[in-house]
Amino acid sequence: MSLLAKKVLGVTFGVVIVGLAIGLYVADWATSFPATVVATPVSASAGGGSNLTLQTVGAAGKTVSPGHPDWVSYLVKSNGRWVHSTIYQVPANSVVHVTIYEYDSASGLRNPYFSQVQGTVGGTMTVDGKTVNAINPESPAHSFAIPELGVYVPLEGVSEKEEESNFCEEAPCEPSFHHRTITFSFRTGKPGRYRWQCFVPCGAGTIDGFGGPMQTLGYMDGFIDVV
């Protein structure tokens, strides 16, 4: 084999290897989704439906998000432990009871319209046990919204005073840290995949606060799979 042929063969081999590696990396990235977490069924004697328990944190931390430890994030409880996912599976034509432990500080809503609770059973939620149908638009740290189902729930943040001490800096956060406990229920309809998102511009340092974690599955948006 001539020297030129060897060079051509070597370059061709190198290009193929690099191309395959890039292709595999992109394919892996494009098909990587957070795990789907199934809501916990509630027995008929206890009212039926299913339970979904979430927490919102100011920083996902190195433990659950080594790539972006400083991003805000949702976590979901599954089998007694906190999982870094925003894809939830719930039953069709049923009531989903949601509990959110909100550990982050307030940012405020860009559009105060979302300060009213909408689409939940009774049009209300509870914040630390108190039933309300709206909160001060400057007080949400995050929100939980499923536009196609008409569900909009603002999540009140911890106060500035609470932020000064015993503030959870990194997920997963334990109940001993300052937090708000928010509960509400919503009805699901026909099966399908419904996207959900946060409407508080909480993507620090990104354009209009809606980049980074706001546009990445697993952090501040995801899917509700109604099955």
Add this chain to the structure above:
Amino acid sequence: MSSSPAVGPGAPAGQPNHLRRFLTLWLGSSIVALPLVIIFIGPLLGPAGGNSAETSGEITDMKVLVGVATPIILLVMTFLLYAMINFRQEQGSVLEGPAVRGDARVQSLWIVITSVLVLAIAVFGTVRLESESGDGSGSGPKPLTSPSGPKIPVQVIAQQWLFTYRYPTYGGVETTSLVLPVNKEIEFNVTSLDVIHSFWAFQIGVKADANPGVDNIAFSKPTREMEFEVHCAELCGIWHGAMHNEARVVSDTAFESWIGEQRARLAPATKVLPGYSRTYTPEPLRRAE
């Protein structure tokens, strides 16, 4: 004078007059195709004509545009086919054909005609957008023209990733649903709270960019009760593809009933909304700084 009309002066003896043949074919096909395209294809290129005054106008515009485009398309296609059939290399020939050099007169004529056509279409389109049956030319807060008569203002507020709609003449209530009364002139005041979006209600003939800090005015007068879809037509982030909603055109009575329900249901949100404004510049939020 030659006895055969197909052989013209300058053409080699026994050769047909290609120019005359080509023009005959082109004009003949245009005369046949033009009415068919205008009648059958033109109406398919826009929304259903009876949905609003604007869609009726758009159908007329489409007919004019395909009417202009059809002879041009046929000119190119006829020339191409004619050349392929008549000037192909003969089988077994080893010689190339004569060299083809530019013709300044043909080139100039082509440039002049296409320039005139493009400019004419641009002027036609702009005038039509500003006409009574146009939805506006996207000229921002001060449209060059405005439909006559009273209008119902509806503010379209785009945000990542949802449209909300505010009705300033109904207590400033804001909703996630777009409902319009039939046979009423609607003035859409389109704006954005963050990045650039675009309000596209194809079935009622409206498309207007939603820019932060800008009140972009567009008009539509829905002429029948119907359901239609609103889409964002400007790539605006991960959920751009999900930024759409159903909308309705309903009777006056149904609209009054619906808006009354919204005002009652959304009173807590309306109470904390900023006063109605053509644009909003939300305070920079701590996280977004």
